Amino acid sequence: MGKRDLGLSGKVVVVTGGSRGLGKAIAVAMAEEGARVAICGRKQENLDQAAEDFREKGLEVMTWAAHVAKSEEVTALFQEVEARFGTLDVLVNNVGMNILTPSVSEAPESLWDKIIETNLKGTYLVTRQAVPLMKKGGGGKIINISSIAAHKAAIGMGIYCVAKAGVEMLTKVLAVELARDKINVNAVAPCVVRTPFSQPFWSDEKILKEITRTIPMGRIAETEDVVGTVLFLASSLSDFVTGEIITVDGGSMA
Template identity: 40%
Template sequence: MSNLGKYKCKRLDGKVAIVTASSLGIGYCIAERLAHEGAKVVISSRKKHLVDKAVEKLREQGLEVHGTVCHVGLEEDREKLFKLATDLYGGLDILVSNAAINPSFGSVFDTEEETWDKIFEINVKDTFLLCKEALPYLEKRKGGSIVIVSSIAGFTPFEVIGAYSISKTALFGMVKAFVPELTKRNIRINAIAPGVIKTKFTQAMWETRDIEKSTEAIIPMKRLGRPEECSGAVAFLVSDDASYVTGETIVIGGGLVSRL
């Protein structure tokens, strides 16, 4: 459980947020931070027992959260997610798209066609559909904010997760492409690009000490990131403190090379 008691800021009072893939890791910490800042949050995951456990932990902190099973690749699940937020809390102000997969680990040229299709369907196409389907709900609130969770690998692809890296590069283009249309609707869209964060999702990159040490060696801060270290950037981006920020990406990588 993150120690967020020191955060007294309530920038998100009265806001309603959806965070996908939020029963564990980065998504969970984002949901937790948004709720601590006053938002009512709907969390989701493909596995009911993980959703239930996450909701229980968050409610133990006195946070206003609800959870539901949602596979972002299923239209009916996405519809249910948006309907739940509006039925429970009266609307939607914030969407954080965090769901992603990486079933391939190794040479990019060993990635099967079926795997390419699956990665791009979930990481790119379903992110697009979530954003598109959120628009009517955000517009009813006269605007809102979207944050897409990409990856530092989208800037500097990692050799062993080539297809995943390319899908995350596509998300940077998506954010930029959405800006003109969303701005007309008073909706801001931004992204975060986490580096190597110590979660179950990145376990293959740090599960042995030798790999972890070699990974740390190329990070100027000489350590892996923690999931909660991604949450503050999202809370900023969806708040009024970022009212003139759209189309941008915040890198959270401990100084790992990403871009000039």
Template identity: 40%
Template structure:
């Protein structure tokens, strides 16, 4: 009889997590490493990713830091090539890094901001996934996990541009799943709700906003970053081997609230 719990084991797998020096990305990277994966910690500053990787290694985990500003084409290519050179394969790609440089009405922004947010939130995950595809095809499979947001599913006020990018990422994921399933490559998307991270501090530091949110959401609270990691563990491992093209929520019930 197969040990089903063993299907979560990622020993021997290589995982890249973008934007993993803090917040959701760091929690995801830690979870992957704790399940046995060799994890590449990535964000814009080498000294920052080195510090996180060293902390992981001190805890007995396998990790290395590779600097990558995902808005930079050369750094995107270097992230993938260096990972392959180091480990000889790439099994898991978590496109987590994102930006939201603007909060306000759609008509209040400018084209430069639009181009920047699209470059990082949509183009970069598309390019990085394309770059890992040959390696995943060559080894008979892999798992791509894109981190979107409930803002990509429901419109709100002030986050229109960000929401548009996150909605685009959801459809990108579905197309990846449809086109790449023949190669054994799975693609899924996680949509977090409001999480207490530095990225969303402008929202959760607003007591009035949080009070209204907590009254609306069935679980009655905002989430901690580590509460996003479990779904990624499932999607990255053989425990989720028949899951592709899925849109998964970790939102405290936000999408079923009024």
């Protein structure tokens, strides 16, 4: 079987929330494909640790401290990306978080704002800065990390479900708006992925058993399961795919 080149060598890739978990796995995979990679996160010590992990693998990464829901910090991130690389080919909007919510109707306004801001407004703010750079370079790929929580209401995750559903409609809207600019916009919706974020779900054997019972393939996702789909969407193999949401869930939504 012939090997296809993903065409990512030399491409400039920004991964938000790339200092640990899924974002880091995506950033490492992009760098292994020869891409020039920049990651952001809020905490400098997490970025420094990630940079060290990249170095140990013989890879390079640009790190920048930025909160995706803080407009001026996002602007500074992309000014630095432009100064350093001059262009942008791939954006992975990976930042996401949840705070366990007893019920949406009882949630304080501040909790609603925080979860919507980080998951949904952050995706908008980052994309808004990335698009002009991509247009300058003649096109690009935007990949938003959603969740199957966008497709099925889950107790304790109500606001997160709403935010991720918003991310998926944002994906479709941007795909239509940016199609003529040769910018593809797609999303990936995983089930539980083994990362620090989801540790409460997989570190407790009873809870893990309950979750895997709902997944036909009988296990939760590893970061590598999601990385493969992100690489596909970043590559030229998916040039005619836009506005699509790909679930990576071992069949659980089927």
